[in-house]
Amino acid sequence: MKSPLLSLPGAVPAEGVDEGVAAHYGDLFREQRALAGGTGFVDLSHRGVVTVSGEDRLGWLHLLLTQHVSDLPPHQATEALILSAHGHIEHALYLVDDGETVWAHVEPGTQDALIAYLESMKFFYKVEVADRTDEFAVVHLPAGSIAEAPDGVVVRETPYGRDLFLPRAELAAYARQAGPPAGLLAYEALRVEAHRPRLGFETDHRTIPHELGWIGTAVHLHKGCYRGQETVARVQNLGKPPRRLVFLHLDGSEVHLPPPGTEIRLADDGADGRRVGFVTTSVRHHELGPVALALVKRNVPVDARLMAGDTAAAQEVVVEP
Secondary structure, three states: OOOHHHHOOOOEEOOHHHOOOEEEOOOHHHHHHHHHOOOOEEEOOOOEEEEEEOOOHHHHHHHHOOOOOOOOOOOOOEEEEEEOOOOOEEEEEEEEEOOOEEEEEEOOOOHHHHHHHHHHOOOOOOOEEEEOOOOEEEEEEEOOOOOOOOOOOEEEEEOOEEEEEEEHHHHHHHHHHOOOEEOHHHHHHHHHHOOOOOOOOOOOOOOOHHHHOOEOOOEOOOOOOOOOHHHHHHHHHHOOOOEEEEEEEEOOOOOOOOOOOOEEEEHHHOOOOOEEEEEEEEEEEOOOEEEEEEEEEOOOOOOOEEEEOOEEEEEEEOOOO
């Protein structure tokens, strides 16, 4: 689904999973500084939008999600995961309930699989699940923004800003009065700075929530049973996750950023050293320079000097070993 905002001056399309919205509008660092200062907006209209309505919606979702949502107050934002039977992360949902309907936005292209799973779990519950992606576009306003949401629009407010579920037909008109647009690269740079994981970027087929610091923010440790809970409880009570998320400060003299999947080695082991992890997201930050998120083996010393491919990297702990 191609955003109409790609017609704005300077818009350069994003690629890959984020295809359909702008990567930037001609000045990456200016756009980052605007967002960091609480101005502008980000077009996230490529993300999937799913709603769950019906009188049983919160109690039903409580049985399926990692988050405690049975008593979720109206207009209070939260996030949650859906795990496999082995505790591996399958879906990440960013939720808010408006008093009648739960609204969630999810990674682009994942809504069909999510809805198929939810439909398979309805049984006798009074719930209705709907794909609203064609009707609603997600727009992000940064923390500190004084821009007003249009009347009637569902808003998901977090410490990082507000997500608006805007009628898709109103997206172009809203952009004209919402301030300067910022592209997805600026949004991603601030996400990496905040150490916030993203499904499909910081996750692979065997990622568990403990590895990414999603315990507490997306996983509630004191709630009833859900699929994959046994793994969560076992790791929480009896062990440690096999990998941990780290924040990397990259050598700024390198022209190119190490792309996702780049192998990480211990610098002291030389070019033939064993692989101890991999880069998940790398960005250029307006203040910090080139930085990245990465997954490394839990036993990598926190003071170890690392190499991301050919790029020297200093690690900052996100998830404690």
